[in-house]
Amino acid sequence: MMEKLRLGVFELTDCGGCALNLLFLYEKFFDVLEFYEITEFHMATSIKEKGPLDIALVTGTVSTQRDLDLLREARNRAKYLIALGTCATHGSLQASVEGRIRDRLERVYGTRANPMKALESKPVTDYVPVDYALPGCPYDKEELFQVLMEIAKGVEPVRKDYPVCLECKLNEYECVFLKRNIPCLGPVTYGGCNAPCVRSGLGCIGCRGPLPGANLPGHVEVLRSLGLDDEEIARKLRTFARWEP
Ligand code: SF4
Ligand code: SF4
Ligand code: SF4
Incomplete structure (x- = not known):
């Protein structure tokens, strides 16, 4: 029997839509499970296994120190990292208000406090090498399905470069x-x-x-x-x- 690929879903700061969208594959999600063993995905399972991964799906922006640590962990563990959704690929809404988050925190907590260890929101592509970027707010779930199936079959997914x-x-x-x-x-x-x-x-x-x-x-x-x-x-x-x- 074919050995399944190990896949982890890592969610940084975001609205949760891109992680949830994976579950909206409905019956196709079971096709994904034919090829992949999900080792962590907090929206779907309480299982959280450490160890190497074949694929890390990362959603959200790096907006706190916790995000950055989690992203680095995902990158270190995975052979193939997919930035999933426009938060991860381009920063989306959080990054578009760059500079203001800190001002607002300071207004509430004063200049010496940063209790959330907030960073300026940036896409994951600003911090680590990404093997595949799949934008969209949220991304098209059929596109993700195709990408996952192609990788499972050893085919490098085609990068779209048209409007x-x-x-x-x-x-x-x-x-x-x-x-x-x-x-x-x-x-x-x-x-x-x-x-x-x-x-x-x-x-x-x-x-x-x-x-x-x-x-x-x-x-x-x-x-x-x-x-x-x-x-x-x-x-x-x-x-x-x-x-x-
Ligand atoms: S047409 Fe496509 S890229 Fe444009 S807003 Fe709609 S989903 Fe997003
Ligand atoms: S890209 Fe859009 S849908 Fe996805 S997590 Fe960010 S804000 Fe939510
Ligand atoms: S063809 Fe027209 S409607 Fe369609 S995306 Fe381009 S400008 Fe927009």
């Missing part, structure tokens, strides 16, 4: 941006979600983070032409990630 627009076109969704003047960040956002927001008649709000190499200045110009001011545009772009200058 949401591509999936919009492939699905033949109406472009809400061109047809209805709805602001959309699809042209500058990592694809892979299959454009569910556009399918629902909404613009993409960029939850999978910025696509490297996208024409951001060009897209800012287009958003301005829809009547958005620069502050509004900046706020939209910074919801899930800090764009590099």
Whole structure:
């Protein structure tokens, strides 16, 4: 009988959505269990085994010293580390309010106290090498399923490097941006979600983070032409990630 791969789920500071999303695989979760033995996952089991891991799934941002210690532990134990969800890959909401957490703590506890040992929220990719990054707030669970199945079969998962627009076109969704003047960040956002927001008649709000190499200045110009001011545009772009200058 084939030996199962050992998988641990490590949750740093986050809303819990990305860890929970794994359980929302429902019956497919049992397919995952055909190939993987879950050695820790606090939302699903009280078992917590130490020792080497084949895969560590890490959700959330590094926002406290405890997060950083846990992340380093996961990295040291796992052969393959997957940053799961936009908190882990790009910092998401916590990192977008960078600088303010400390101010607020100081306002409450004074300048000499930091009882939570809070750090400025940052994605896990800022601290340790990551083997695969799967963004999304939350990530697409089918995409995670595919990635886990590919790794179990010895196939390196393909990294997606195209914008949401591509999936919009492939699905033949109406472009809400061109047809209805709805602001959309699809042209500058990592694809892979299959454009569910556009399918629902909404613009993409960029939850999978910025696509490297996208024409951001060009897209800012287009958003301005829809009547958005620069502050509004900046706020939209910074919801899930800090764009590099
Ligand atoms: S990426 Fe979104 S859904 Fe996932 S943990 Fe962070 S805030 Fe929650
Ligand atoms: S709706 Fe948005 S994501 Fe879809 S094609 Fe238009 S601009 Fe791109
Ligand atoms: S369309 Fe945009 S906002 Fe919606 S899930 Fe995809 S990346 Fe996230």
